[in-house]
Amino acid sequence: MNLGKCPLCGGTTNTESVDITESLGGKIVLIKDIKAEVCSQCGERLYSSSEIKKIEVLLHKVKQGTIKPKETRQAEVYLA
Ligand SMILES: [Zn+2]
Known part of the structure; x- marks a missing residue:
């Protein structure tokens, strides 16, 4: 996929590798x-x-x- 353009603001997009965090049954998965x-x-x-x-x-x-998991890290949790 290469849109090249942001559907929200029309800015330029670049393909990057990103990390995703998901909350799964009380634990954070990266x-x-x-x-x-x-x-x-x-x-x-x-x-x-x-x-x-x-x-x-x-x-x-x-x-x-x-x-x-490849590795286990500790996550710090804060209330907003
Ligand atoms: Zn944008």
């Missing part, structure tokens, strides 16, 4: 190296359907406990 189009103007991230599928499959495996 998925690294997801390809996204990042808007240089507003920072909006756009994911292709194949990357979204990848995230869904990964999170499903995490829920099922069929994959092991």
